[in-house]
Amino acid sequence: MHNRAAVIAVDWGTSHLRMWPLDRSGKALDCRKSADGMRTVAKNDFAAVMDQHLKALGVPDDIPAIMCGMVGSRQGWQEAPYVSVPCNIGDPALGAVKIKNTARDIRILPGIANRSTENADVMRSEETQLLGLADQMGNALSGLVCMPGTHAKWVRVEEQRVLDFFTSLSGELFAALGAASVLKHALDGAGGDINADGNMFVEGVKQSLDEPATVLNRLFSVRPKSLLHDLNNDDAAAFISGTIIGQDIAGAKARFGDTGTVTLVGSGHLGALYTSALKIAGLSSQIVSGDELAVAGLAHAARLIWPERFNTI
Amino acid sequence: MHNRAAVIAVDWGTSHLRMWPLDRSGKALDCRKSADGMRTVAKNDFAAVMDQHLKALGVPDDIPAIMCGMVGSRQGWQEAPYVSVPCNIGDPALGAVKIKNTARDIRILPGIANRSTENADVMRSEETQLLGLADQMGNALSGLVCMPGTHAKWVRVEEQRVLDFFTSLSGELFAALGAASVLKHALDGAGGDINADGNMFVEGVKQSLDEPATVLNRLFSVRPKSLLHDLNNDDAAAFISGTIIGQDIAGAKARFGDTGTVTLVGSGHLGALYTSALKIAGLSSQIVSGDELAVAGLAHAARLIWPERFNTI
Numbered sequence: 001m002h003n004r005a006a007v008i009a010v011d012w013g014t015s016h017l018r019m020w021p022l023d024r025s026g027k028a029l030d031c032r033k034s035a036d037g038m039r040t041v042a043k044n045d046f047a048a049v050m051d052q053h054l055k056a057l058g059v060p061d062d063i064p065a066i067m068c069g070m071v072g073s074r075q076g077w078q079e080a081p082y083v084s085v086p087c088n089i090g091d092p093a094l095g096a097v098k099i100k101n102t103a104r105d106i107r108i109l110p111g112i113a114n115r116s117t118e119n120a121d122v123m124r125s126e127e128t129q130l131l132g133l134a135d136q137m138g139n140a141l142s143g144l145v146c147m148p149g150t151h152a153k154w155v156r157v158e159e160q161r162v163l164d165f166f167t168s169l170s171g172e173l174f175a176a177l178g179a180a181s182v183l184k185h186a187l188d189g190a191g192g193d194i195n196a197d198g199n200m201f202v203e204g205v206k207q208s209l210d211e212p213a214t215v216l217n218r219l220f221s222v223r224p225k226s227l228l229h230d231l232n233n234d235d236a237a238a239f240i241s242g243t244i245i246g247q248d249i250a251g252a253k254a255r256f257g258d259t260g261t262v263t264l265v266g267s268g269h270l271g272a273l274y275t276s277a278l279k280i281a282g283l284s285s286q287i288v289s290g291d292e293l294a295v296a297g298l299a300h301a302a303r304l305i306w307p308e309r310f311n312t313i
Numbered sequence: 314m315h316n317r318a319a320v321i322a323v324d325w326g327t328s329h330l331r332m333w334p335l336d337r338s339g340k341a342l343d344c345r346k347s348a349d350g351m352r353t354v355a356k357n358d359f360a361a362v363m364d365q366h367l368k369a370l371g372v373p374d375d376i377p378a379i380m381c382g383m384v385g386s387r388q389g390w391q392e393a394p395y396v397s398v399p400c401n402i403g404d405p406a407l408g409a410v411k412i413k414n415t416a417r418d419i420r421i422l423p424g425i426a427n428r429s430t431e432n433a434d435v436m437r438s439e440e441t442q443l444l445g446l447a448d449q450m451g452n453a454l455s456g457l458v459c460m461p462g463t464h465a466k467w468v469r470v471e472e473q474r475v476l477d478f479f480t481s482l483s484g485e486l487f488a489a490l491g492a493a494s495v496l497k498h499a500l501d502g503a504g505g506d507i508n509a510d511g512n513m514f515v516e517g518v519k520q521s522l523d524e525p526a527t528v529l530n531r532l533f534s535v536r537p538k539s540l541l542h543d544l545n546n547d548d549a550a551a552f553i554s555g556t557i558i559g560q561d562i563a564g565a566k567a568r569f570g571d572t573g574t575v576t577l578v579g580s581g582h583l584g585a586l587y588t589s590a591l592k593i594a595g596l597s598s599q600i601v602s603g604d605e606l607a608v609a610g611l612a613h614a615a616r617l618i619w620p621e622r623f624n625t626i
Binding site for chain 2: 074082114170172173177182212214217224227228229244250
């Protein structure tokens with residue numbers, strides 16, 4: 001029972017929902033995870049699904065909730081229109097949109113967009129992780145933030161402002177080639193075992209940095225190498241991973257130049273691969289676990305929106 | 314009935330088999346197409362499948378056959394080991410491997426390989442198209458040959474010699490992103506309708522040539538553009554096509570430099586897209602239909618192997 005929670009924090013994405021009752025210091029008292037992602041919830045059922053989870057946690061009706069994620073997209077519960085760059089990291093919190101027609105006070109954090117025609121881009125949920133980062137790091141959060149994943153985000157941050165960002169199709173390219181290309185056998189089940197300091201990963205990164213134009217050939221190259229030089233599947237997967245991560249970093253350098261230490265939001269294996277690749281690219285990095293950033297960002301936003309519900313820090 | 318055919322030409326690939334009885338001038342008398350590709354034929358059944366098709370064409374046992382394609386790979390009927398670059402365009406014909414234990418004289422053309430560890434690559438069936446090109450063009454075949462497709466080949470040719478080549482994962486990348494990525498909806502069913510001179514295709518090509526490092530971002534960019542600027546699926550598909558073809562050409566320029574007019578083996582739509590993209594890249598091109606190159610190459614090879622079966626030219 002969480003009838004004394006200060007606020008409920010909710011990260012409601014496409015495939016999952018996570019819910020944390022927060023105490024008056026902003027600390028999570030519990031975490032409820034569910035597969036009731038946006039994709040499986042009909043437009044008119046968001047309120048009912050939300051209520052059901054809050055009931056299961058024993059949260060009374062008068063406790064407000066702060067949400068982030070695709071639930072605020074056009075296809076979600078209610079659209080929370082993007083804040084445009086450049087903006088303050090706290091702007092999405094200040095621009096949180098109140099859900100209509102609910103007894104409970106529920107707000108959705110907007111994402112952030114670059115609305116230019118040339119560099120149009122969007123993020124939704126990463127702005128909350130950035131808010132969590134700013135909460136942890138304050139003004140030390142400066143330079144480039146790298147958030148690897150299916151759609152990796154590279155964010156240019158300075159003095160608590162988001163100056164610009166872009167998304168790259170890195171993780172999803174690895175997955176798509178593993179699902180539907182001649183690389184299928186090599187990439188099948190790979191990923192978790194790649195050695196971040198192994199020769200093939202390092203070579204993939206280096207070639208992407210040295211000659212980014214030839215990436216389509218380099219992606220194919222593991223196939224003839226397996227035929228002619230007995231390249232095994234593990235080494236092929238490591239090379240492809242290095243090629244894609246190296247290309248991702250080459251793109252960030254081309255777009256933003258060298259902006260000092262990269263703050264790398266990641267944990268576990270992917271974080272280790274990007275740390276190694278950034279080092280090869282001559283960029284120092286500091287790694288921050290992404291696991292708790294969403295709840296930290298939601299807590300930070302809740303404190304800005306409902307200061308009276310929290311202890312003074 | 315083709316009981317007076319000089320030779321049987323066979324292109325036996327992964328998914329299809331094509332068979333042409335040739336007359337004494339090397340001209341195809343007929344064309345038999347079948348879905349009995351290598352993939353569906355068990356290792357010990359090649360001879361039976363071959364006989365069955367030859368019977369259907371009414372070809373007697375004493376007429377020899379020349380084959381190309383994956384039937385000569387390690388997983389095929391009998392391996393025809395790759396000829397290494399640099400080599401003469403006619404070397405695969407001279408190195409054709411005779412199938413063991415068949416009454417009929419059947420030869421398989423080997424593919425061509427670059428066996429270096431750095432630029433390892435293989436082709437199998439394109440060497441026969443090159444032979445067909447050489448047959449048609451003679452010494453006018455010089456510079457770069459571009460053979461677009463699932464795995465596009467770029468071949469450096471000079472004075473009837475294959476100096477080097479590489480493969481790029483261009484067509485297959487377009488297909489894989491259409492099958493298994495956030496671009497699925499945009500690319501679904503696209504391809505045939507892309508305007509080779511349309512703004513979005515041209516823009517995709519230009520950006521890949523100008524800044525090849527940022528390709529992972531540019532592949533993603535159509536998604537936010539559809540959200541923020543109502544980019545429609547047709548324009549998104551055109552941009553992705555231009556991006557991939559532009560990146561392919563940027564890779565060829567990085568690898569081989571500018572080698573004069575590009576001989577583009579293609580027909581129909583993909584040929585038009587590459588012609589436009591090569592022009593944007595400042596490369597002139599001459600387009601040659603690929604449809605009849607395989608049979609022309611097989612006829613050329615058969616004439617080298619069994620000169621007595623053909624009329625003197």
